[in-house]
Amino acid sequence: MYNDHFERTPNLLRGSIEVICGPMFSGKTEELIRRLRRAQIAKLKVEIFKPATDTRYDATAIVSHDLNSIPSSPIENASSILLLGSNVQVVGIDEAQFFDDELPHVCEQLANKGIRVIAAGLDMDFQAKPFGPMPQLMAKAEFITKITAICVRCGVSATHSFRLIPSKEQFLLGEKESYEPRCRTCYNLDR
Template sequence: MMENLIGETHRPGRIEVVCGSMFSGKTEELIRRMKRAKFARQRVEIFKPSIDKRYSDEDVVSHDKNIIPCTPVDSSATILLLSSDMEVVGIDEAQFLDEGLVDVCNQLANKGVRVIVAGLDMDFKGVPFGPMPALCAIADEVTKVHAICVRCGALAYASHRLVKNDKQVMLGEKTEYEPLCRECYQKAVGKEKCEEDAGTAENNA
């Protein structure tokens, strides 16, 4: 046990990525790791994209309402500027930040900082989202967390959008998104495509 504690205290710089669909517990896991680092009296700072105002402007809040104060940022470069004396840096909703985040995380880790990143690995179309794929590639550790499919109870694979909006970035909660397994996601997308094709055919008739 003592060896584990010493290891946590003297860990070299590293990048840890927590990814998955919506409602999978990504933010919950990020908050848990950050609170443990604070309990160990490490110098910590957590950041999130300033566009994410769903629960709070200046807190990271999980769907279960666990809260930790954070600093909202408009760009990844700001994270580098504000992390000069930090030992642990947390970044929530990383998919909304720019591609420069990959280099920022690498620079921090190379300086001995433990970087913990949480974000959606895919958008509502099942496409890899923002800088997340590259972050997974360079990470020392990747944790894939899963929600439960609301239609069949299997492990969720993707975040299915419930409203008609083709923009990649659309903030929302349970009224806008649902976690689905691969099979249920394919059925839902297929049904929507059929309905769309039928609507198009009707308009052209």
């Protein structure tokens, strides 16, 4: 879990990368919003980004499934974060799996400048394969929080996102009509 020592010493040049990951409906965005709000309460300068393609709840804000939200800047590619995320102390990134392969390098550059980077995203796609830049980002992170959901079939911890509709597209935005969280056993029953 995240070491709160970094929050207590905002004036020190201490960059880091934190990754919040897990399946759909596990609370990743909720946890990202919580951490970003704590940084704002601490009067740290925060900048928040999301992929421009993610317009499910709001075109600009990051919104959790519980409808908690925080303003963000929608961007087309990871390199835009370097331009827009300068002169800040904390950078938040939602839906990290939808960014291009430059995201881990961008996050590393920011952390090397003393910026705390907090990224949330799916670690696996609907086929239970590593998703986008998440594996490389997790490899570079100091702190990784893997959150589980509740399996809608049996009620145990869910680590997989099961797609309910017939599509082979890896990038398919959707909500409860398209996906449900499942444990490994229940995920494999319907594959």
